[in-house]
Amino acid sequence: MPEVCYQGRIFQLREDETILAGLLRQGVELEYSCRAGVCNACIIRATAFDPDLERLKTGTLAPNLVASGHFLPCKTRLKGSIELLDPAPGLADNPVYARTTVTGRVVGKRWLTDDIVQLHVQPSVDVIYKAGQFVWLYHSDGQARPYSLACSPQRRQPLEFHIRRHDQGHVSRWITDELTAGTDIALSLADGDCCLEDGMNTVVMVAFGAGLAPMAGISQQILDGGEAAVGGHLLHVAHGKSGLYGESDSWDLAGEIQASASMQYTGLESRSELFTSLASLNSRYCDAYWFLCGSPDAVYQSRDELLRLGIPEGRMRFDPFESQPLVALPENDECQPDYPDPQPELWAWLNEDNRLATIVADFYLQIFADPILSPYFENISRRRSREKVFSFYQRVFSGEPSFFGDRPDHAHHWMVHSDDIFDYQLLLMEQTLKNHEMPGLLITIWMSYEEYFRRDIIKTRPEGY
Ligand SMILES: Cc1cc2nc3c(=O)[nH]c(=O)nc-3n(C[C@H](O)[C@H](O)[C@H](O)COP(=O)(O)OP(=O)(O)OC[C@H]3O[C@@H](n4cnc5c(N)ncnc54)[C@H](O)[C@@H]3O)c2cc1C
Ligand code: FES
CATH class of the missing domain: 1.10.490.10 (Globins)
Known part of the structure; x- marks a missing residue:
């Protein structure tokens, strides 16, 4: 059984849980935010472990941090044992990012609902990604936020995003109110593992609001006969009928799914409708993998409900759309500083x-x-x-x-x-x-x-x- 030594105590982890989940479950107080490997808030340092056995997930941490043993426990599952230390002083408040960017041109933009915009971006170079991943989009002032790709690479279309406008939101307001077609925008390479994996034969995807974006990409992958999953059920939860934008005439994902043999679609107009149907979905799809995306409180509430129904966390993937600490574009050009620190x-x-x-x-x-x-x-x-x-x-x-x-x-x-x-x-x-x-x-x-x-x-x- 995987084991973590931290602050002088030994903690045993379940094989299917991340280090962060296992320590939180046992009452350890740790910093974290997104639990999705994007914010770097959970950064921690490994001292003793078998590097040939463990693959520590390091996300966008800079090489010098990786070199000094830092990694992201919210994305790392263990095979053996590891000893942890708190991150080097100051890092938790100011994690260092090493993120590369490419330029894309906005080739389409329109409102899907009162507050969600569909954005199409044609990158200047091929962006390699998996359905369900996200990229960081950069405001012209250099601030960036992660946004899920609402498309599947198999379809070879421009990158698609669904951006919800937050009244006080710095980047989302700029994208929805100011960014126009024909303008260039900087974006990072793709990241995240809210994606299909081998062995996921059935998936149940629960999307809250704009959380439909990554689920749309995965749905397209399944509909196109993509590699891993053979069947799935997409549930879109919105506030009222007008929020169910996957059912509109102009973007009819629901229709495409319903016409297929491999997937089903259900639109739900409130969270309570979802919670009353979770138990029956669980009995119907007993070995399914669950994907939860969108508003963080809805994602966490659903995750707790699924745990209560006995579904292990290892059979869940989730992308809570947490707000992020500000991340500035590297200075000089769209690349990084010339050299990272030597090692x-x-x-x-x-x-x-x-x-x-x-x-x-x-x-x-x-x-x-x-x-x-x-x-x-x-x-x-x-x-x-x-x-x-x-x-x-x-x-x-x-x-x-x-x-x-x-x-x-x-x-x-x-x-x-x-x-x-x-x-x-x-x-x-x-x-x-x-x-x-x-x-x-x-x-x-x-x-x-x-x-x-x-x-x-x-x-x-x-x-x-
Ligand atoms: C992995 C990942 C994928 C994401 N994918 C998407 C996506 O596909 N589409 C999308 O629209 N967003 C997505 N987000 C959220 C997105 O990254 C931003 O957090 C969001 O757009 C707010 O950024 P902002 O700059 O507009 O607001 P900020 O300037 O960061 O925040 C200002 C204020 O806006 C409000 N606010 C910000 N975020 C939220 C929130 N989530 N709920 C309620 N109020 C909020 C708060 O009042 C906050 O104080 C994703 C987040 C993550 C971590
Ligand atoms: S909590 Fe681990 S990267 Fe955000």
């Missing part, structure tokens, strides 16, 4: 026996033999690629200014490619690091550096070398 522990390991050079050489052997990656290296000698990338990693990990091109985009411009190619390359790198028996924690740190530079490396088209 002595990682560099000490890589520097011993010239391991970095051996790893890079091995990695390039594989790249040049790889049918997907090798075309990116035509006209470049393996030796030159190796030397440049060795120099780049040395600069990044050691902090020594040895790299002859000082910006990461220039450093990597021979690796011009899209997000999916970048992900593919990261998998290859991760496997290479494992083959060289790099300790699990150091692999996590290396990967967080790769993520840090993702935006610099991805280009819509190759540049000349």
Whole structure:
């Protein structure tokens, strides 16, 4: 059974619960807000644990925080045991974000209800995402908020969002009242795990208000015969008939679902209607996974009700639409600062026996033999690629200014490619690091550096070398 040692006590966790849920259940007082890996409020530090066994979820935490053992307990489930410490002083009040952004153009905007706007955004580069995930949208003054994607990547349409206007809301009022079609907007890469997973054969999705957005994306995935789920039931809960915007003539998600064999739709005009039907839904869909999205109090109330009905938290995914601490766009350009802090522990390991050079050489052997990656290296000698990338990693990990091109985009411009190619390359790198028996924690740190530079490396088209 997973175990956590914190403040001198041992806590046993259930296998299907997150560290945060398990500690809160046992009365431990911890900071948290979204419980969805977005606000970083729950940041905590791991000391003793088996890095080869545990995958600590680090979300958008900056590499230097990841390197010092910080992670997000609201997203992490354990396999073995771990020892926790409070985060480094000051961090809980001011968590550091390392978020990359891309630019998108608003190509459509209209009101779905009195207070919810449908927004279509065409990003300048492909945004890789899963139905149910969210991105951060940036106000022109640099403040950002997370908004769920109301679309499924299989349909290859512009990104869609449903934004509820809050009278006092800084970003939602700007988007609903001021942002116009034809304007550019900055958005982050996609995040979140309120998504279908293997083994979820039946899903019951409960959407409150604009919480329909992520559920619409997942519904489309199921309707299109997407990978995991074979059946589902979508329940949209709104205040009155006019709030059930999935049933409108112009955006008839309900009609599309009802015409299908794999899903059902129910529109509910109040929360009490939902609570009276939960028990019968539970008996009807006894092994279902439950998705709860939208207004935080509605999500938490429903979660408590489902727990009372005996549904384990491991069979629930939820995105409470919590308000967030302000997050500013990184200065200078739409990318991040040039280099994250160096990481002595990682560099000490890589520097011993010239391991970095051996790893890079091995990695390039594989790249040049790889049918997907090798075309990116035509006209470049393996030796030159190796030397440049060795120099780049040395600069990044050691902090020594040895790299002859000082910006990461220039450093990597021979690796011009899209997000999916970048992900593919990261998998290859991760496997290479494992083959060289790099300790699990150091692999996590290396990967967080790769993520840090993702935006610099991805280009819509190759540049000349
Ligand atoms: C994972 C995730 C996904 C989200 N997806 C969506 C989405 O698809 N669509 C969407 O509309 N929102 C979504 N949100 C909420 C969104 O991120 C913002 O919190 C919301 O738009 C308010 O931001 P704001 O800048 O307008 O308000 P802020 O300036 O942050 O807040 C100002 C005031 O507005 C009011 N307010 C803010 N948020 C709420 C709230 N949730 N309920 C009641 N009053 C509030 C409060 O009075 C608050 O003091 C999501 C949140 C999360 C965490
Ligand atoms: S509570 Fe963990 S990231 Fe928000």
